[in-house]
Amino acid sequence: MTSRQILAWAWVHKWSSLVCTVFMLLLCLTGLPLIFHHEIGHLLGTEVEAPEMPVGTPRANLDRVLEAARERHPAKLPQFVVADADDDAILFVTLGDSPTDDKNQKTVVVDSRTAAVLAEPKFDEGFMYWMFKLHVDLFAGLPGTLFLGFMGLLLVVAIVSGVVLYEPFMRKLEFGTVRHERSTRVRWLDLHNLLGIVTLCWAFVVGFTGVINTLGEPLFKFWQFSEVSEMIAPYAGKPPPTELGSLQQAVSASDALEPEMKLGFVAFPGTFFSSAHHFSVFMRGTSPLTARLFKPVLVDAQTAKVTDSRELPWYLKALLVSQPLHFGDYGGMPLKVLWALFDIVTIIVLGSGLYLWWVRRRVPLEQRAGLVPATAEGAA
Structure with a gap:
């Protein structure tokens, strides 16, 4: 992949993620109790x-x-x-x-x-009514539903672009590496990448089915x-x-x-x-x-x-x-528990993504992509 392609994919990943992250956090938080709506x-x-x-x-x-x-x-x-x-x-x-x-x-x-x-x-x-309405349409009817569908579509774009970028961003590290000896930001970056790949299939399935549901x-x-x-x-x-x-x-x-x-x-x-x-x-x-x-x-x-x-x-x-x-409503309680665990991990991925953007918003994109030498903190 050329440097220009990496920069283009990084731009797509950055902005698709930033635009949808807050709403995806809301959907993950409200979706968690909805997984267990019968039990609750x-x-x-x-x-x-x-x-x-x-x-x-x-x-x-x-x-x-x-x-x-x-x-x-x-x-x-x-x-x-x-x-x-x-x-x-x-x-x-x-x-x-x-x-x-x-x-x-x-x-x-x-x-x-x-x-x-x-x-x-x-x-x-x-409580469950509020969770459902926030999750489905933000109390805004069909316009709210379609808006959340668009946010879900951006999530799918962020997932695809993240997969494309995973190899060039992690080419110097073994899979699953978390550099504990480095700064807090670098540790969270490694954890964000690892958890993002682990939850890849689940997040894509839930995001894509969510778009269909809207x-x-x-x-x-x-x-x-x-x-x-x-x-x-x-x-x-x-x-x-x-x-x-x-x-x-x-x-x-x-x-x-x-x-x-x-x-x-x-x-x-x-x-x-x-x-x-x-x-x-x-x-x-x-x-x-x-x-x-x-x-x-x-x-x-x-x-x-x-x-x-x-x-x-x-x-x-x-x-x-x-x-x-x-909502993981096919395989009884075991699948619901699995869905809930993936939901929690995805909340961590989304939250860490916001944190990383906030602390690195002034770092040049070329450096983050590894196209120019890193500063003292290093770039993953």
Whole structure:
């Protein structure tokens, strides 16, 4: 690599790192408790648990489940019924002032076997809510999400440029060397380089999946504009139904179409994931991987007949797979612990990067790259 190329890559690494580091520190700090959100929820008493019942206890009619939730808020309209990913006995029923209302929503947790209301959790308050909102959109909605996505993209650039620079910056040292006899700055530089290489793959995976996750809303809107519009084309010009048919019949029709899958969630007519004329029943697989992937089944909201069903496009599958991978939510507690350890090490890498920039901001770039003789402190 020529001297000019080294200087160019060093400039890219410096500024991509500096611009995104503060925000990456925020994401690492807020992401750490989110890795253990279920466990923290149990400690705080915010996780809902269904009572123990014999295996094979039959499920209640979903119309009864919906009725139980609506009795709590009779003036509101149903928007979603979501099956808990870890416990099939728990259903979350979300209601709002209108199908698209996202400001005054209420969520009622109902036992899927008895149709008994278990709780009415508040998802817009508490420690974990603050951590989630800071991590996802900085309390700024979609603009905040896309901004963090751009910061994640800069992190990926910083990682790639750091890998390119690792060899010329460390060519006189053996891998993993930390020069303890040198100054504090040099020791931190060596440690920064070592930890950066050790966490390379993890940081790239988490950074890249994080960028993908920030595109969730635009990708779903594109899917609605392209494929969903084709699926609902026969209903163009028809007035929306004034009364909805049976939720249970809609889900039963989806079960009959996809007997090897199980219910993920139902979007009611007029909501973000559906049309004005359909229940959108999203079925999911049963294996650790396919459980993250959904297949939408459009069911006529009045007749409960299936009108269309298609596989999700590749970009939505990539999004759905990346979401749990981002938080290490595939391999149970061992993977969560590993994710947390890498998260902590990455915090050290980011913090040390800021420290090194601060103490070396007046050292010429040529000297840092080893292109001119070093001063008394030396350049790594």
